[in-house]
Amino acid sequence: MSVKTLDYTPAYPPYPSLWMGGYGGAPRGNAGQVGKRLRAQCVVIDDGVSTKVMLRVDVVSIPREVHQEIRSLVDPMIGDTADFMMIASHTHSGPFIGTTRPDPYILMGLTAADINAVAATTDVFIGQLVALVQQTINMARTPVTLWYAEGDVVIGYNRADGSAVLDTVPVMVARRTNNNALFAVLFGYACHAVARGNDKVFCSDYPGAATDRITAQLGVPAFFFQGAAGDQDPLDPHQPSQVDTLGNQLGNEVIAVVNNTGLFSEVTGPIVTAYTEVDLPLSVDLGDPAALINQSNRYYGLMGEYEPGSFGSKHAEVMTQQMEHGSVGVPTAMPMPIQRWRMGGLTILALAHEVLSPYAIKLRNQYQGGDLWVMAYANETEGYVAANYILQAGGSEHLGYEAGWIDDDTISGEGTWTTFYAYPAPLKASPDGVSQAVPGTAEHLVIQTCMNLLNS
Template sequence: MSFEAAVGEVDITPVHPPYPSLWMGGYGWSPRGNHGAVARRLRAQCLVLWDGGTPKVLLRADLVSIPRDVNQQIRTTLVSEGLVAAEDLMLLASHTHSGPLFGDTRPSPQVMMGLTQADVDAVNGTTSMITELMVQLVRDTVAEQRTAVTLSYAEGQAKIGYNRVAGTGAVLDTVPVLRLKKTGGALFAVVFGAACHPVSRGNDDVFDGEFPEVAAKLVENALGVPALFVQGACGDQEANDPHSPATTEQLGTALGQEVLDVLAGPGFSTVTGPVATALTEVSLPFHTDTTDPAVRAAVLHKYEIRRRVLPKTDPNRRHADLMVKSINAGTLPTSIPMPIQRWRFGGLSILALAHEPLSTYHVRLRAEFAGKLWVMGYANECEGYVADNDTLRSGGNLHFGYEAGWNKSDPTIAAEGSYCISYAWPGPLKFSDTAVPAAGTTERIVMDASLGLLSS
């Protein structure tokens, strides 16, 4: 079956003026801002596929993450305008750590970098400007002239990272490639992916689309068509060391060359319509049941102690201040919402997981699903890590508990320096102390929902 397609893009690199904020996201625990240096422009790209006259919209951006409120704003706006159905809109962040701080909720600018309210107001101004550019990009791309295309899919391999959590855990080297060709046979566009944290540049003050942008530009310059990068389940996948601008070039070139090699090869299989889309949302409970007043009082006591012993300049103290305030106000969250999205083509299924999923989900979902499966991460919204049960129950025994969210044999509160601190959550997600995760725990919830979508 033939599709119709259009591709658009817009530059979203903040420049002051008119952007009020050049604060950067991706690293804690002190203020980090851009001063005008740009290695590679940041961009948002939109691919619209018309399937039987119905648009499916993939909107990806060179951002570290998209918070929940921004996802909802973009989705509500475009759905209310009648441009796309909610399940037919997929938002994807590249997770570059060399882009702007985006939004004021998760991660928390106050906790992560100690920003003042004036700084946060500026961050929100930049966020609003980029959000409007992304919304307008969809409007413009939907209105573009359509080109009849056929789709095909293949996979390559590129080893550009390692597993930072387990050391000997899964290392994802799959390079998915979706090829769009015009009816006459000429290439129209390429969508490709990898699963690796875009931290290869390191913690400096330069805006950079990172190794995904190096790879995309290499493909675009070689073939003369748009290339769109999407991120995989890379919560525990770290870019190869040393982190430096030279490493960014090296890894991006290796990834881009692999995409070119795949495109030049014979390994593609046909991808057809119609496309069956679905979007669901699960709630991931915390390990500590903060709906129980007695439990909540115990958590409050521990955070009050942390407040007393840590200096005000410590981000863990800032987090404790926020937790105490939330508990006293009755606004402490009891779970993390997680959207999960499926686009099923003939010959390919795409599963888009919100947040920062660890590689285990990629491995286990592909093992349990019989067809060709592309697992994407950082989809629609990103507000924390989603670890597998083994990582969660190991706590501080793996990578200091950063991805698990707890250590020191205390899963009732957030570990100092863990993702729960910057993302402003009270503690780790629920796990079971068994090899097979129990019903109602994080891994079971995510796997059951994902496999249910894939099989429905």
Template sequence: MNEVDITPVHPPYPSLWMGGYGWGPRGNNGAIARRLRAQCLVIWDNDVPKVLLRADLISVPRDVHQAIRGTLVAEGLVAHDDFLLLASHTHSGPLYGDTRPNPHVMMNLGQADVDAVNGTTWLITDAMVQLVRDTLEQARTGVTLAYAEGEAKIGFNRVSSSAAVLDTVPVLRLDTTGGDLFAVVFGAACHPVSRGKDDVFDGEYPAVAAALVEQAFGVPALFVQGACGDQEAHDPHAPATTDNLGAVLGQEVVNVLGGGAFSDVTGPVTAKLIEVELPFQVDTTNPDARANLRAKYQLRRKVMGLGDPHRRHAELMVKLIDSGELPTSLPMPIHRWRFGGLTILALAHEPLSAYDVKLRAAFDGDLWVMGYANECEGYVADNDTLRSGGNLHGGYEAGWNENDPLVAGFGSWTISYAWPSPLKFSAGATPAAGTTERIVMDACLGLLNT
């Protein structure tokens, strides 16, 4: 177990632009509430390393994820399926990467600032890769693992008051063979937006919770984010709320460690990483569909003001259509780690709570559903949310509104993440084959049942 500070400070970091909110520039000026960390935990199983790397970042874009995994695999440090990369999704951290979210569309950054963002991105990335190298070289400690769940009420469902609220707090404890606590991995499913949109770097409520656990037991504590695409931190969003929610979560982890009903977690550990393609509601492989889509975005270019993010998005979409580079689907990695007594299912992107609820209901045994795993380039909503469009939370998580499910919705995730259309859904209540929820659920259940 090892960690490194990844809080950007200028110099040497060229960019202090921050991620998490649109639609204008937001940057840090040196204020830091809590430093940002990357932490690495290596579980050696029959002399084979399983590597978990988590970081206080808003998200990891696909190209960065592939660069990190590719480097570690090429160096022979870890097998492709045995490396799991996780972001906490703090909204008080640096803008990371120049693709999705798109810095120009989301914050109107020019090329010089985007270049600076990339400079900071690769400094952080290099530090995380080196962290894995260093952790793999550490002396090994024999440990036993055990799992339990607590409950902490730190958020609500922002999409619908009748939808699920995920209050479960998964806790994985690692104890030395001598019986001493060695490390703790814990989780929650709640957007780290409790601080609000200011210009201060902060690991947010997960960092508060981790610090509380570390102070109580004197061991490292690693936070893992859940399927929180529709889970919002309690109001009001202010620094005091961050302290409060972090204390609630941290104290629950302390309570579970002090008296929870833990079940044994054993080896061997098997890992499997697959990838599915999520289609759009509009078939961007169809020339007529692309022409219709281009006409809609061309109209937005004409009617939107120069400073409007929707105009910037429309300009990008027209450019991609004209160059033949318009995406045809959203790739989604899905990662399973199976222990004796515990299965971890780590979903890429920003999955909504329905996936946690449905997967846990369909699985017989302890299942930990993680989000923001390996890469994050958009929201993955369930079919009910997708087909509701602007009728739920303005269509933000669905990706469409204004009665047009074929084009990116105003103010929705498809704008900031720079996609041409919302993900495919069924008009009826039952997800049909080839639609988003069905593809994701079938893939997940396939992994869980093999």
């Protein structure tokens, strides 16, 4: 194993833009203040078969086009695309990366010049991450054994419907083969990284605080991997001091688990990897020319109904412009990468996008093959993937934010995720009155694809 950490906290220069991502509204830019440094970290594992690479980074999201560019540059270094995995921490106190999803014009009203600067910053970001991977691959390997255990802690709540609160803390440790000394700690949790709240300070939020705590106490590098946090928020109040409060709680739980060696089971190789993508359908089939024309007319009409400059007005403007180019100009589905790494004693399942907690619960309950670590915000983040019942509920749950609609499930709701991520309609749910996710709906496709990967 080889590991390397890069402090990539943006500064001008070389970063052309210091616009920040994570909160909608007025443009939010950093002016040099840093709460906790932003990290990109790489873990390289040679299992005797091939080189496996895990890249995690303190950023709110990675759009599809950025993910694909990074992957195209990393793949030649390792040979098999399934052997490369990338996870965003989802801190809302990092740079705005990419110019597509979320849409910087809809989200913050950025000008064309600002968006060009964001694009240039994205190029710097991509270059730094790819260089980090190359450097870590080139490092000498330390022979290690791997071990897995789970702790639990509650530092968040369910903001969508108040039900499931994820408390599992996955912990994998690497120990030097020659003397069993600790070499690295990989850990996870599922909770939005928004403990700091909305300000103009770069900060890795509670994951960064937890990482600092673990490294300070155990003396080895620590690596945080985000879970199915789409409906999980950190405990209030969201303010700068809460970053250390919650981060230390999480870090202390990881430390307690690591120190209790009796909890761990050995993880063995080789690592068998798989990568696939599934297209999640929207509630309206915009591949149908008649449906596309109807949706375009609806958005054209909405431009006159929303207050000028509002989220809804800007979204309707963008949708109308995209639909002028027909189905090639507007998304007709949400592509979702899903990745599996199977080891002896542990399987890692990495899901793209802002996946809600019911997916982690269902997958862990259904999988009978041993320990399962569910990660999210994996490879790319282009929107929310809600459970079927949330998609059906619309505006009756958390103002429809995670569902993507408010009072009409065939059109994006103003101020919901489909507005900010520039989608023309929410994801497809089961018909009214049908509680289970039926074939052809978003939840059914995700669960089916995941279980096929897990059982293959």
